[in-house]
Amino acid sequence: MSAGNHSFVTEFVIVGFPGLQPEFYGLASTVLFLVYFCTAVGNVVILVLFATDRDLHKPMYFVILHLVVSDILFSTTTLPKIIARYWFQAGAISFxxxxxxMYLVHYFGTVNSYILFIMALDRYVSICFPLRYPMIINNSTIHILSTTAWIVAKACPLMMVIRAYPLPYCDSNKIMQCYCDHIAITTLACTDRVPYSFPAFIFAMLALLGPLAFIIFSYCSIIVAVVQIASPQGRLKTLSTCSGQLIIIALYYLPRCFIYLASNIGIRFSTDLRIVIIMLYSLLPPMINPLIYCFKTKHIKTSLMKRFKKSIAPQKDNVFAVSQ
Incomplete structure:
Protein backbone atom coordinates (compact mmCIF):
# COMPACT_ATOMS: atom_id res chain seq x y z
CA MET A 1 0.00 0.00 0.00
CA SER A 2 1.37 3.41 -0.92
CA ALA A 3 2.02 6.14 1.59
CA GLY A 4 -0.74 8.24 0.03
CA ASN A 5 -3.30 5.64 0.85
CA HIS A 6 -2.18 5.68 4.50
CA SER A 7 -2.27 9.45 4.89
CA PHE A 8 -6.03 9.89 5.28
CA VAL A 9 -7.27 6.93 7.31
CA THR A 10 -5.04 5.46 10.01
CA GLU A 11 -7.78 3.71 11.95
CA PHE A 12 -11.39 2.68 11.57
CA VAL A 13 -14.25 3.09 14.02
CA ILE A 14 -16.71 0.23 14.41
CA VAL A 15 -20.12 1.87 14.72
CA GLY A 16 -22.20 -1.25 15.28
CA PHE A 17 -25.92 -0.42 14.97
CA PRO A 18 -26.12 3.19 13.70
CA GLY A 19 -29.71 3.68 14.90
CA LEU A 20 -29.07 2.50 18.45
CA GLN A 21 -29.53 5.28 21.01
CA PRO A 22 -26.77 5.79 23.65
CA GLU A 23 -29.13 4.91 26.51
CA PHE A 24 -29.34 1.36 25.11
CA TYR A 25 -25.58 0.84 24.80
CA GLY A 26 -25.41 -0.89 28.20
CA LEU A 27 -28.21 -3.27 27.25
CA ALA A 28 -26.62 -4.03 23.88
CA SER A 29 -23.22 -4.78 25.42
CA THR A 30 -24.84 -6.99 28.07
CA VAL A 31 -26.76 -8.98 25.46
CA LEU A 32 -23.67 -9.40 23.29
CA PHE A 33 -21.59 -10.42 26.31
CA LEU A 34 -24.20 -13.05 27.29
CA VAL A 35 -24.18 -14.35 23.72
CA TYR A 36 -20.39 -14.65 23.83
CA PHE A 37 -20.45 -16.23 27.29
CA CYS A 38 -23.08 -18.81 26.29
CA THR A 39 -21.22 -19.55 23.07
CA ALA A 40 -17.91 -20.06 24.88
CA VAL A 41 -19.38 -22.17 27.69
CA GLY A 42 -21.50 -24.35 25.38
CA ASN A 43 -18.67 -25.08 22.97
CA VAL A 44 -16.11 -25.62 25.74
CA VAL A 45 -18.47 -28.19 27.29
CA ILE A 46 -18.47 -30.07 23.98
CA LEU A 47 -14.65 -29.90 23.88
CA VAL A 48 -14.42 -31.26 27.43
CA LEU A 49 -16.84 -34.09 26.66
CA PHE A 50 -14.84 -34.99 23.58
CA ALA A 51 -11.53 -34.90 25.45
CA THR A 52 -12.77 -37.08 28.34
CA ASP A 53 -15.02 -39.59 26.56
CA ARG A 54 -13.30 -41.89 24.09
CA ASP A 55 -16.69 -43.16 22.89
CA LEU A 56 -16.96 -39.85 21.03
CA HIS A 57 -13.76 -40.41 19.09
CA LYS A 58 -15.65 -41.37 15.95
CA PRO A 59 -15.76 -39.75 12.49
CA MET A 60 -18.99 -37.78 12.90
CA TYR A 61 -17.89 -36.36 16.27
CA PHE A 62 -14.49 -35.36 14.92
CA VAL A 63 -16.38 -33.29 12.32
CA ILE A 64 -18.39 -31.67 15.12
CA LEU A 65 -15.14 -31.01 17.00
CA HIS A 66 -13.76 -28.99 14.08
CA LEU A 67 -17.02 -27.04 13.84
CA VAL A 68 -16.85 -26.30 17.58
CA VAL A 69 -13.28 -24.96 17.29
CA SER A 70 -14.22 -22.81 14.30
CA ASP A 71 -17.28 -21.42 16.13
CA ILE A 72 -15.23 -20.47 19.20
CA LEU A 73 -12.58 -18.75 17.09
CA PHE A 74 -15.14 -16.88 15.00
CA SER A 75 -16.99 -15.58 18.07
CA THR A 76 -13.70 -14.59 19.73
CA THR A 77 -12.67 -12.72 16.58
CA THR A 78 -15.88 -10.71 16.29
CA LEU A 79 -17.59 -10.22 19.66
CA PRO A 80 -15.01 -8.75 22.10
CA LYS A 81 -14.50 -5.62 19.98
CA ILE A 82 -18.19 -4.80 19.54
CA ILE A 83 -18.78 -5.49 23.24
CA ALA A 84 -15.99 -3.03 24.08
CA ARG A 85 -17.50 -0.51 21.67
CA TYR A 86 -20.79 -0.43 23.59
CA TRP A 87 -19.41 -1.14 27.07
CA PHE A 88 -16.40 1.19 27.10
CA GLN A 89 -17.05 3.32 23.98
CA ALA A 90 -13.86 1.78 22.55
CA GLY A 91 -14.85 1.28 18.94
CA ALA A 92 -11.57 2.33 17.32
CA ILE A 93 -9.54 -0.35 15.57
CA SER A 94 -6.23 0.15 13.77
CA PHE A 95 -6.12 0.16 9.98
CA MET A 102 -11.69 -9.06 8.09
CA TYR A 103 -9.43 -11.92 7.06
CA LEU A 104 -10.28 -13.99 10.16
CA VAL A 105 -14.02 -13.35 9.82
CA HIS A 106 -14.12 -14.60 6.24
CA TYR A 107 -11.60 -17.37 6.95
CA PHE A 108 -13.59 -18.95 9.78
CA GLY A 109 -16.80 -18.48 7.81
CA THR A 110 -15.25 -20.38 4.90
CA VAL A 111 -13.96 -23.10 7.23
CA ASN A 112 -17.48 -23.55 8.60
CA SER A 113 -18.82 -23.95 5.08
CA TYR A 114 -16.29 -26.68 4.28
CA ILE A 115 -16.85 -28.45 7.60
CA LEU A 116 -20.60 -28.54 6.90
CA PHE A 117 -19.75 -30.08 3.54
CA ILE A 118 -17.78 -32.82 5.33
CA MET A 119 -20.68 -33.31 7.76
CA ALA A 120 -23.08 -33.81 4.84
CA LEU A 121 -20.61 -36.22 3.20
CA ASP A 122 -20.49 -38.28 6.40
CA ARG A 123 -24.31 -38.56 6.55
CA TYR A 124 -24.55 -39.25 2.80
CA VAL A 125 -22.15 -42.21 2.92
CA SER A 126 -23.62 -43.46 6.20
CA ILE A 127 -27.18 -43.65 4.87
CA CYS A 128 -26.74 -44.26 1.15
CA PHE A 129 -23.78 -46.68 1.42
CA PRO A 130 -24.04 -48.12 4.96
CA LEU A 131 -22.03 -51.27 4.22
CA ARG A 132 -19.14 -49.30 2.75
CA TYR A 133 -19.23 -46.58 5.40
CA PRO A 134 -16.49 -48.04 7.68
CA MET A 135 -14.14 -48.36 4.69
CA ILE A 136 -14.82 -44.91 3.22
CA ILE A 137 -15.32 -42.79 6.32
CA ASN A 138 -12.98 -43.36 9.24
CA ASN A 139 -11.04 -41.14 11.63
CA SER A 140 -8.09 -40.83 9.25
CA THR A 141 -10.34 -39.76 6.38
CA ILE A 142 -12.01 -37.12 8.52
CA HIS A 143 -8.64 -35.83 9.77
CA ILE A 144 -7.39 -35.47 6.18
CA LEU A 145 -10.57 -33.79 4.93
CA SER A 146 -10.79 -31.42 7.92
CA THR A 147 -7.12 -30.43 7.72
CA THR A 148 -7.56 -29.81 4.00
CA ALA A 149 -10.59 -27.61 4.76
CA TRP A 150 -8.59 -25.45 7.20
CA ILE A 151 -5.78 -25.06 4.65
CA VAL A 152 -7.83 -24.49 1.48
CA ALA A 153 -10.10 -21.99 3.26
CA LYS A 154 -7.16 -19.55 3.54
CA ALA A 155 -7.09 -18.77 -0.20
CA CYS A 156 -10.27 -16.76 -0.81
CA PRO A 157 -10.13 -14.54 2.32
CA LEU A 158 -6.45 -13.85 1.68
CA MET A 159 -7.18 -12.79 -1.89
CA MET A 160 -9.98 -10.51 -0.68
CA VAL A 161 -7.65 -8.79 1.81
CA ILE A 162 -4.82 -8.45 -0.72
CA ARG A 163 -7.16 -6.70 -3.16
CA ALA A 164 -8.92 -4.50 -0.58
CA TYR A 165 -5.93 -3.40 1.53
CA PRO A 166 -4.23 -1.15 -1.11
CA LEU A 167 -7.43 0.80 -1.94
CA PRO A 168 -7.41 4.55 -1.12
CA TYR A 169 -9.44 5.17 2.04
CA CYS A 170 -9.70 8.94 2.19
CA ASP A 171 -13.24 9.68 3.32
CA SER A 172 -15.17 8.30 6.30
CA ASN A 173 -13.51 5.79 8.61
CA LYS A 174 -16.76 4.59 10.21
CA ILE A 175 -17.51 0.88 9.75
CA MET A 176 -21.30 0.50 9.61
CA GLN A 177 -21.10 -3.02 10.96
CA CYS A 178 -20.31 -4.84 14.20
CA TYR A 179 -16.99 -6.06 12.84
CA CYS A 180 -14.74 -5.47 9.83
CA ASP A 181 -15.91 -7.39 6.78
CA HIS A 182 -15.23 -6.95 3.08
CA ILE A 183 -18.42 -5.11 2.15
CA ALA A 184 -18.27 -2.73 5.12
CA ILE A 185 -14.63 -1.82 4.43
CA THR A 186 -14.63 -1.50 0.64
CA THR A 187 -17.69 0.77 0.67
CA LEU A 188 -15.44 3.33 2.39
CA ALA A 189 -12.87 3.32 -0.43
CA CYS A 190 -12.53 6.47 -2.56
CA THR A 191 -12.76 4.51 -5.78
CA ASP A 192 -15.17 2.37 -7.76
CA ARG A 193 -15.60 -0.76 -5.66
CA VAL A 194 -17.16 -2.88 -8.42
CA PRO A 195 -13.83 -4.23 -9.77
CA TYR A 196 -12.99 -5.30 -6.21
CA SER A 197 -16.39 -6.34 -4.89
CA PHE A 198 -17.40 -8.53 -7.83
CA PRO A 199 -14.41 -10.93 -7.58
CA ALA A 200 -14.99 -11.06 -3.81
CA PHE A 201 -18.62 -11.92 -4.50
CA ILE A 202 -17.51 -14.73 -6.83
CA PHE A 203 -15.10 -16.04 -4.18
CA ALA A 204 -17.85 -15.92 -1.54
CA MET A 205 -20.32 -17.72 -3.77
CA LEU A 206 -17.77 -20.43 -4.53
CA ALA A 207 -17.08 -20.91 -0.82
CA LEU A 208 -20.81 -20.97 -0.04
CA LEU A 209 -22.51 -22.45 -3.09
CA GLY A 210 -19.91 -25.11 -3.89
CA PRO A 211 -20.37 -26.95 -0.58
CA LEU A 212 -24.09 -26.05 -0.56
CA ALA A 213 -24.60 -27.72 -3.96
CA PHE A 214 -23.19 -30.98 -2.63
CA ILE A 215 -25.15 -30.63 0.62
CA ILE A 216 -28.41 -30.29 -1.33
CA PHE A 217 -27.48 -33.25 -3.52
CA SER A 218 -26.52 -35.39 -0.51
CA TYR A 219 -29.72 -34.72 1.41
CA CYS A 220 -31.86 -35.28 -1.68
CA SER A 221 -30.13 -38.65 -2.04
CA ILE A 222 -30.71 -39.31 1.66
CA ILE A 223 -34.43 -38.56 1.27
CA VAL A 224 -34.63 -40.98 -1.66
CA ALA A 225 -32.85 -43.65 0.40
CA VAL A 226 -35.12 -43.04 3.39
CA VAL A 227 -38.28 -43.34 1.27
CA GLN A 228 -37.12 -46.80 0.20
CA ILE A 229 -36.97 -48.01 3.81
CA ALA A 230 -40.00 -50.18 4.41
CA SER A 231 -40.37 -49.65 8.16
CA PRO A 232 -41.81 -46.28 9.33
CA GLN A 233 -39.71 -46.60 12.49
CA GLY A 234 -36.62 -47.11 10.36
CA ARG A 235 -37.41 -43.98 8.35
CA LEU A 236 -37.82 -41.87 11.47
CA LYS A 237 -34.64 -43.24 13.02
CA THR A 238 -32.65 -42.54 9.86
CA LEU A 239 -34.03 -39.02 9.49
CA SER A 240 -33.35 -38.27 13.17
CA THR A 241 -29.63 -38.80 12.56
CA CYS A 242 -29.74 -35.94 10.03
CA SER A 243 -32.10 -33.51 11.75
CA GLY A 244 -29.42 -31.78 13.82
CA GLN A 245 -27.13 -31.29 10.83
CA LEU A 246 -30.02 -29.92 8.75
CA ILE A 247 -30.82 -27.31 11.41
CA ILE A 248 -27.15 -26.26 11.61
CA ILE A 249 -26.87 -26.05 7.81
CA ALA A 250 -30.08 -24.01 7.49
CA LEU A 251 -28.95 -21.54 10.17
CA TYR A 252 -25.63 -21.08 8.42
CA TYR A 253 -26.53 -20.95 4.73
CA LEU A 254 -29.99 -19.42 4.27
CA PRO A 255 -29.45 -15.93 5.75
CA ARG A 256 -25.87 -15.76 4.40
CA CYS A 257 -26.94 -16.45 0.82
CA PHE A 258 -29.75 -13.91 1.17
CA ILE A 259 -27.41 -11.14 2.38
CA TYR A 260 -24.76 -11.81 -0.27
CA LEU A 261 -27.32 -11.85 -3.07
CA ALA A 262 -29.18 -8.80 -1.75
CA SER A 263 -25.95 -6.78 -1.49
CA ASN A 264 -24.96 -7.54 -5.07
CA ILE A 265 -28.26 -7.41 -7.00
CA GLY A 266 -29.45 -4.12 -5.56
CA ILE A 267 -31.97 -5.12 -2.89
CA ARG A 268 -31.95 -2.33 -0.32
CA PHE A 269 -33.12 -2.31 3.27
CA SER A 270 -32.17 -0.29 6.34
CA THR A 271 -28.62 -0.49 7.65
CA ASP A 272 -29.77 -1.58 11.10
CA LEU A 273 -31.93 -4.39 9.67
CA ARG A 274 -29.07 -5.62 7.49
CA ILE A 275 -26.70 -5.63 10.50
CA VAL A 276 -29.27 -7.46 12.65
CA ILE A 277 -29.59 -10.19 10.00
CA ILE A 278 -25.80 -10.48 9.69
CA MET A 279 -25.38 -10.69 13.47
CA LEU A 280 -28.12 -13.32 13.71
CA TYR A 281 -26.50 -15.63 11.20
CA SER A 282 -23.02 -14.89 12.57
CA LEU A 283 -23.73 -15.32 16.29
CA LEU A 284 -26.75 -17.58 16.67
CA PRO A 285 -25.29 -20.74 15.08
CA PRO A 286 -22.18 -20.84 17.34
CA MET A 287 -24.42 -20.31 20.38
CA ILE A 288 -27.18 -22.74 19.36
CA ASN A 289 -25.01 -25.49 17.86
CA PRO A 290 -23.97 -26.97 21.26
CA LEU A 291 -27.65 -27.33 22.19
CA ILE A 292 -28.31 -29.08 18.90
CA TYR A 293 -25.37 -31.43 19.50
CA CYS A 294 -26.59 -32.25 23.02
CA PHE A 295 -30.24 -32.83 22.20
CA LYS A 296 -30.00 -34.20 18.66
CA THR A 297 -26.83 -36.31 18.88
CA LYS A 298 -27.33 -39.48 20.87
CA HIS A 299 -23.77 -40.16 22.01
CA ILE A 300 -23.07 -36.57 23.03
CA LYS A 301 -26.35 -36.46 24.94
CA THR A 302 -25.49 -39.74 26.69
CA SER A 303 -21.98 -38.53 27.52
CA LEU A 304 -23.34 -35.29 28.97
CA MET A 305 -25.86 -37.16 31.13
CA LYS A 306 -23.10 -39.44 32.43
CA ARG A 307 -20.99 -36.45 33.41
CA PHE A 308 -23.98 -34.79 35.06
CA LYS A 309 -24.85 -37.91 37.08
CA LYS A 310 -21.23 -38.31 38.19
CA SER A 311 -21.14 -34.71 39.42
CA ILE A 312 -24.43 -35.19 41.29
CA ALA A 313 -23.48 -38.51 42.91
CA PRO A 314 -20.63 -37.17 45.13
CA GLN A 315 -22.91 -34.40 46.38
CA LYS A 316 -25.53 -36.96 47.40
CA ASP A 317 -22.87 -39.05 49.15
CA ASN A 318 -21.65 -35.99 51.07
CA VAL A 319 -25.18 -35.11 52.18
CA PHE A 320 -25.75 -38.69 53.31
CA ALA A 321 -22.45 -38.73 55.25
CA VAL A 322 -23.29 -35.45 57.00
CA SER A 323 -26.76 -36.75 57.97
CA GLN A 324 -25.13 -39.79 59.60
Missing part, protein backbone atom coordinates in the same frame (compact mmCIF):
# COMPACT_ATOMS: atom_id res chain seq x y z
CA UNK A 96 -4.15 -3.09 9.84
CA UNK A 97 -6.11 -4.61 12.72
CA UNK A 98 -9.34 -4.10 10.80
CA UNK A 99 -8.01 -6.03 7.82
CA UNK A 100 -6.72 -8.79 10.08
CA UNK A 101 -10.20 -9.09 11.58
Missing amino acids: TGCFVQ
Whole structure:
Protein backbone atom coordinates (compact mmCIF):
# COMPACT_ATOMS: atom_id res chain seq x y z
CA MET A 1 0.00 0.00 0.00
CA SER A 2 1.37 3.41 -0.92
CA ALA A 3 2.02 6.14 1.59
CA GLY A 4 -0.74 8.24 0.03
CA ASN A 5 -3.30 5.64 0.85
CA HIS A 6 -2.18 5.68 4.50
CA SER A 7 -2.27 9.45 4.89
CA PHE A 8 -6.03 9.89 5.28
CA VAL A 9 -7.27 6.93 7.31
CA THR A 10 -5.04 5.46 10.01
CA GLU A 11 -7.78 3.71 11.95
CA PHE A 12 -11.39 2.68 11.57
CA VAL A 13 -14.25 3.09 14.02
CA ILE A 14 -16.71 0.23 14.41
CA VAL A 15 -20.12 1.87 14.72
CA GLY A 16 -22.20 -1.25 15.28
CA PHE A 17 -25.92 -0.42 14.97
CA PRO A 18 -26.12 3.19 13.70
CA GLY A 19 -29.71 3.68 14.90
CA LEU A 20 -29.07 2.50 18.45
CA GLN A 21 -29.53 5.28 21.01
CA PRO A 22 -26.77 5.79 23.65
CA GLU A 23 -29.13 4.91 26.51
CA PHE A 24 -29.34 1.36 25.11
CA TYR A 25 -25.58 0.84 24.80
CA GLY A 26 -25.41 -0.89 28.20
CA LEU A 27 -28.21 -3.27 27.25
CA ALA A 28 -26.62 -4.03 23.88
CA SER A 29 -23.22 -4.78 25.42
CA THR A 30 -24.84 -6.99 28.07
CA VAL A 31 -26.76 -8.98 25.46
CA LEU A 32 -23.67 -9.40 23.29
CA PHE A 33 -21.59 -10.42 26.31
CA LEU A 34 -24.20 -13.05 27.29
CA VAL A 35 -24.18 -14.35 23.72
CA TYR A 36 -20.39 -14.65 23.83
CA PHE A 37 -20.45 -16.23 27.29
CA CYS A 38 -23.08 -18.81 26.29
CA THR A 39 -21.22 -19.55 23.07
CA ALA A 40 -17.91 -20.06 24.88
CA VAL A 41 -19.38 -22.17 27.69
CA GLY A 42 -21.50 -24.35 25.38
CA ASN A 43 -18.67 -25.08 22.97
CA VAL A 44 -16.11 -25.62 25.74
CA VAL A 45 -18.47 -28.19 27.29
CA ILE A 46 -18.47 -30.07 23.98
CA LEU A 47 -14.65 -29.90 23.88
CA VAL A 48 -14.42 -31.26 27.43
CA LEU A 49 -16.84 -34.09 26.66
CA PHE A 50 -14.84 -34.99 23.58
CA ALA A 51 -11.53 -34.90 25.45
CA THR A 52 -12.77 -37.08 28.34
CA ASP A 53 -15.02 -39.59 26.56
CA ARG A 54 -13.30 -41.89 24.09
CA ASP A 55 -16.69 -43.16 22.89
CA LEU A 56 -16.96 -39.85 21.03
CA HIS A 57 -13.76 -40.41 19.09
CA LYS A 58 -15.65 -41.37 15.95
CA PRO A 59 -15.76 -39.75 12.49
CA MET A 60 -18.99 -37.78 12.90
CA TYR A 61 -17.89 -36.36 16.27
CA PHE A 62 -14.49 -35.36 14.92
CA VAL A 63 -16.38 -33.29 12.32
CA ILE A 64 -18.39 -31.67 15.12
CA LEU A 65 -15.14 -31.01 17.00
CA HIS A 66 -13.76 -28.99 14.08
CA LEU A 67 -17.02 -27.04 13.84
CA VAL A 68 -16.85 -26.30 17.58
CA VAL A 69 -13.28 -24.96 17.29
CA SER A 70 -14.22 -22.81 14.30
CA ASP A 71 -17.28 -21.42 16.13
CA ILE A 72 -15.23 -20.47 19.20
CA LEU A 73 -12.58 -18.75 17.09
CA PHE A 74 -15.14 -16.88 15.00
CA SER A 75 -16.99 -15.58 18.07
CA THR A 76 -13.70 -14.59 19.73
CA THR A 77 -12.67 -12.72 16.58
CA THR A 78 -15.88 -10.71 16.29
CA LEU A 79 -17.59 -10.22 19.66
CA PRO A 80 -15.01 -8.75 22.10
CA LYS A 81 -14.50 -5.62 19.98
CA ILE A 82 -18.19 -4.80 19.54
CA ILE A 83 -18.78 -5.49 23.24
CA ALA A 84 -15.99 -3.03 24.08
CA ARG A 85 -17.50 -0.51 21.67
CA TYR A 86 -20.79 -0.43 23.59
CA TRP A 87 -19.41 -1.14 27.07
CA PHE A 88 -16.40 1.19 27.10
CA GLN A 89 -17.05 3.32 23.98
CA ALA A 90 -13.86 1.78 22.55
CA GLY A 91 -14.85 1.28 18.94
CA ALA A 92 -11.57 2.33 17.32
CA ILE A 93 -9.54 -0.35 15.57
CA SER A 94 -6.23 0.15 13.77
CA PHE A 95 -6.12 0.16 9.98
CA THR A 96 -4.15 -3.09 9.84
CA GLY A 97 -6.11 -4.61 12.72
CA CYS A 98 -9.34 -4.10 10.80
CA PHE A 99 -8.01 -6.03 7.82
CA VAL A 100 -6.72 -8.79 10.08
CA GLN A 101 -10.20 -9.09 11.58
CA MET A 102 -11.69 -9.06 8.09
CA TYR A 103 -9.43 -11.92 7.06
CA LEU A 104 -10.28 -13.99 10.16
CA VAL A 105 -14.02 -13.35 9.82
CA HIS A 106 -14.12 -14.60 6.24
CA TYR A 107 -11.60 -17.37 6.95
CA PHE A 108 -13.59 -18.95 9.78
CA GLY A 109 -16.80 -18.48 7.81
CA THR A 110 -15.25 -20.38 4.90
CA VAL A 111 -13.96 -23.10 7.23
CA ASN A 112 -17.48 -23.55 8.60
CA SER A 113 -18.82 -23.95 5.08
CA TYR A 114 -16.29 -26.68 4.28
CA ILE A 115 -16.85 -28.45 7.60
CA LEU A 116 -20.60 -28.54 6.90
CA PHE A 117 -19.75 -30.08 3.54
CA ILE A 118 -17.78 -32.82 5.33
CA MET A 119 -20.68 -33.31 7.76
CA ALA A 120 -23.08 -33.81 4.84
CA LEU A 121 -20.61 -36.22 3.20
CA ASP A 122 -20.49 -38.28 6.40
CA ARG A 123 -24.31 -38.56 6.55
CA TYR A 124 -24.55 -39.25 2.80
CA VAL A 125 -22.15 -42.21 2.92
CA SER A 126 -23.62 -43.46 6.20
CA ILE A 127 -27.18 -43.65 4.87
CA CYS A 128 -26.74 -44.26 1.15
CA PHE A 129 -23.78 -46.68 1.42
CA PRO A 130 -24.04 -48.12 4.96
CA LEU A 131 -22.03 -51.27 4.22
CA ARG A 132 -19.14 -49.30 2.75
CA TYR A 133 -19.23 -46.58 5.40
CA PRO A 134 -16.49 -48.04 7.68
CA MET A 135 -14.14 -48.36 4.69
CA ILE A 136 -14.82 -44.91 3.22
CA ILE A 137 -15.32 -42.79 6.32
CA ASN A 138 -12.98 -43.36 9.24
CA ASN A 139 -11.04 -41.14 11.63
CA SER A 140 -8.09 -40.83 9.25
CA THR A 141 -10.34 -39.76 6.38
CA ILE A 142 -12.01 -37.12 8.52
CA HIS A 143 -8.64 -35.83 9.77
CA ILE A 144 -7.39 -35.47 6.18
CA LEU A 145 -10.57 -33.79 4.93
CA SER A 146 -10.79 -31.42 7.92
CA THR A 147 -7.12 -30.43 7.72
CA THR A 148 -7.56 -29.81 4.00
CA ALA A 149 -10.59 -27.61 4.76
CA TRP A 150 -8.59 -25.45 7.20
CA ILE A 151 -5.78 -25.06 4.65
CA VAL A 152 -7.83 -24.49 1.48
CA ALA A 153 -10.10 -21.99 3.26
CA LYS A 154 -7.16 -19.55 3.54
CA ALA A 155 -7.09 -18.77 -0.20
CA CYS A 156 -10.27 -16.76 -0.81
CA PRO A 157 -10.13 -14.54 2.32
CA LEU A 158 -6.45 -13.85 1.68
CA MET A 159 -7.18 -12.79 -1.89
CA MET A 160 -9.98 -10.51 -0.68
CA VAL A 161 -7.65 -8.79 1.81
CA ILE A 162 -4.82 -8.45 -0.72
CA ARG A 163 -7.16 -6.70 -3.16
CA ALA A 164 -8.92 -4.50 -0.58
CA TYR A 165 -5.93 -3.40 1.53
CA PRO A 166 -4.23 -1.15 -1.11
CA LEU A 167 -7.43 0.80 -1.94
CA PRO A 168 -7.41 4.55 -1.12
CA TYR A 169 -9.44 5.17 2.04
CA CYS A 170 -9.70 8.94 2.19
CA ASP A 171 -13.24 9.68 3.32
CA SER A 172 -15.17 8.30 6.30
CA ASN A 173 -13.51 5.79 8.61
CA LYS A 174 -16.76 4.59 10.21
CA ILE A 175 -17.51 0.88 9.75
CA MET A 176 -21.30 0.50 9.61
CA GLN A 177 -21.10 -3.02 10.96
CA CYS A 178 -20.31 -4.84 14.20
CA TYR A 179 -16.99 -6.06 12.84
CA CYS A 180 -14.74 -5.47 9.83
CA ASP A 181 -15.91 -7.39 6.78
CA HIS A 182 -15.23 -6.95 3.08
CA ILE A 183 -18.42 -5.11 2.15
CA ALA A 184 -18.27 -2.73 5.12
CA ILE A 185 -14.63 -1.82 4.43
CA THR A 186 -14.63 -1.50 0.64
CA THR A 187 -17.69 0.77 0.67
CA LEU A 188 -15.44 3.33 2.39
CA ALA A 189 -12.87 3.32 -0.43
CA CYS A 190 -12.53 6.47 -2.56
CA THR A 191 -12.76 4.51 -5.78
CA ASP A 192 -15.17 2.37 -7.76
CA ARG A 193 -15.60 -0.76 -5.66
CA VAL A 194 -17.16 -2.88 -8.42
CA PRO A 195 -13.83 -4.23 -9.77
CA TYR A 196 -12.99 -5.30 -6.21
CA SER A 197 -16.39 -6.34 -4.89
CA PHE A 198 -17.40 -8.53 -7.83
CA PRO A 199 -14.41 -10.93 -7.58
CA ALA A 200 -14.99 -11.06 -3.81
CA PHE A 201 -18.62 -11.92 -4.50
CA ILE A 202 -17.51 -14.73 -6.83
CA PHE A 203 -15.10 -16.04 -4.18
CA ALA A 204 -17.85 -15.92 -1.54
CA MET A 205 -20.32 -17.72 -3.77
CA LEU A 206 -17.77 -20.43 -4.53
CA ALA A 207 -17.08 -20.91 -0.82
CA LEU A 208 -20.81 -20.97 -0.04
CA LEU A 209 -22.51 -22.45 -3.09
CA GLY A 210 -19.91 -25.11 -3.89
CA PRO A 211 -20.37 -26.95 -0.58
CA LEU A 212 -24.09 -26.05 -0.56
CA ALA A 213 -24.60 -27.72 -3.96
CA PHE A 214 -23.19 -30.98 -2.63
CA ILE A 215 -25.15 -30.63 0.62
CA ILE A 216 -28.41 -30.29 -1.33
CA PHE A 217 -27.48 -33.25 -3.52
CA SER A 218 -26.52 -35.39 -0.51
CA TYR A 219 -29.72 -34.72 1.41
CA CYS A 220 -31.86 -35.28 -1.68
CA SER A 221 -30.13 -38.65 -2.04
CA ILE A 222 -30.71 -39.31 1.66
CA ILE A 223 -34.43 -38.56 1.27
CA VAL A 224 -34.63 -40.98 -1.66
CA ALA A 225 -32.85 -43.65 0.40
CA VAL A 226 -35.12 -43.04 3.39
CA VAL A 227 -38.28 -43.34 1.27
CA GLN A 228 -37.12 -46.80 0.20
CA ILE A 229 -36.97 -48.01 3.81
CA ALA A 230 -40.00 -50.18 4.41
CA SER A 231 -40.37 -49.65 8.16
CA PRO A 232 -41.81 -46.28 9.33
CA GLN A 233 -39.71 -46.60 12.49
CA GLY A 234 -36.62 -47.11 10.36
CA ARG A 235 -37.41 -43.98 8.35
CA LEU A 236 -37.82 -41.87 11.47
CA LYS A 237 -34.64 -43.24 13.02
CA THR A 238 -32.65 -42.54 9.86
CA LEU A 239 -34.03 -39.02 9.49
CA SER A 240 -33.35 -38.27 13.17
CA THR A 241 -29.63 -38.80 12.56
CA CYS A 242 -29.74 -35.94 10.03
CA SER A 243 -32.10 -33.51 11.75
CA GLY A 244 -29.42 -31.78 13.82
CA GLN A 245 -27.13 -31.29 10.83
CA LEU A 246 -30.02 -29.92 8.75
CA ILE A 247 -30.82 -27.31 11.41
CA ILE A 248 -27.15 -26.26 11.61
CA ILE A 249 -26.87 -26.05 7.81
CA ALA A 250 -30.08 -24.01 7.49
CA LEU A 251 -28.95 -21.54 10.17
CA TYR A 252 -25.63 -21.08 8.42
CA TYR A 253 -26.53 -20.95 4.73
CA LEU A 254 -29.99 -19.42 4.27
CA PRO A 255 -29.45 -15.93 5.75
CA ARG A 256 -25.87 -15.76 4.40
CA CYS A 257 -26.94 -16.45 0.82
CA PHE A 258 -29.75 -13.91 1.17
CA ILE A 259 -27.41 -11.14 2.38
CA TYR A 260 -24.76 -11.81 -0.27
CA LEU A 261 -27.32 -11.85 -3.07
CA ALA A 262 -29.18 -8.80 -1.75
CA SER A 263 -25.95 -6.78 -1.49
CA ASN A 264 -24.96 -7.54 -5.07
CA ILE A 265 -28.26 -7.41 -7.00
CA GLY A 266 -29.45 -4.12 -5.56
CA ILE A 267 -31.97 -5.12 -2.89
CA ARG A 268 -31.95 -2.33 -0.32
CA PHE A 269 -33.12 -2.31 3.27
CA SER A 270 -32.17 -0.29 6.34
CA THR A 271 -28.62 -0.49 7.65
CA ASP A 272 -29.77 -1.58 11.10
CA LEU A 273 -31.93 -4.39 9.67
CA ARG A 274 -29.07 -5.62 7.49
CA ILE A 275 -26.70 -5.63 10.50
CA VAL A 276 -29.27 -7.46 12.65
CA ILE A 277 -29.59 -10.19 10.00
CA ILE A 278 -25.80 -10.48 9.69
CA MET A 279 -25.38 -10.69 13.47
CA LEU A 280 -28.12 -13.32 13.71
CA TYR A 281 -26.50 -15.63 11.20
CA SER A 282 -23.02 -14.89 12.57
CA LEU A 283 -23.73 -15.32 16.29
CA LEU A 284 -26.75 -17.58 16.67
CA PRO A 285 -25.29 -20.74 15.08
CA PRO A 286 -22.18 -20.84 17.34
CA MET A 287 -24.42 -20.31 20.38
CA ILE A 288 -27.18 -22.74 19.36
CA ASN A 289 -25.01 -25.49 17.86
CA PRO A 290 -23.97 -26.97 21.26
CA LEU A 291 -27.65 -27.33 22.19
CA ILE A 292 -28.31 -29.08 18.90
CA TYR A 293 -25.37 -31.43 19.50
CA CYS A 294 -26.59 -32.25 23.02
CA PHE A 295 -30.24 -32.83 22.20
CA LYS A 296 -30.00 -34.20 18.66
CA THR A 297 -26.83 -36.31 18.88
CA LYS A 298 -27.33 -39.48 20.87
CA HIS A 299 -23.77 -40.16 22.01
CA ILE A 300 -23.07 -36.57 23.03
CA LYS A 301 -26.35 -36.46 24.94
CA THR A 302 -25.49 -39.74 26.69
CA SER A 303 -21.98 -38.53 27.52
CA LEU A 304 -23.34 -35.29 28.97
CA MET A 305 -25.86 -37.16 31.13
CA LYS A 306 -23.10 -39.44 32.43
CA ARG A 307 -20.99 -36.45 33.41
CA PHE A 308 -23.98 -34.79 35.06
CA LYS A 309 -24.85 -37.91 37.08
CA LYS A 310 -21.23 -38.31 38.19
CA SER A 311 -21.14 -34.71 39.42
CA ILE A 312 -24.43 -35.19 41.29
CA ALA A 313 -23.48 -38.51 42.91
CA PRO A 314 -20.63 -37.17 45.13
CA GLN A 315 -22.91 -34.40 46.38
CA LYS A 316 -25.53 -36.96 47.40
CA ASP A 317 -22.87 -39.05 49.15
CA ASN A 318 -21.65 -35.99 51.07
CA VAL A 319 -25.18 -35.11 52.18
CA PHE A 320 -25.75 -38.69 53.31
CA ALA A 321 -22.45 -38.73 55.25
CA VAL A 322 -23.29 -35.45 57.00
CA SER A 323 -26.76 -36.75 57.97
CA GLN A 324 -25.13 -39.79 59.60
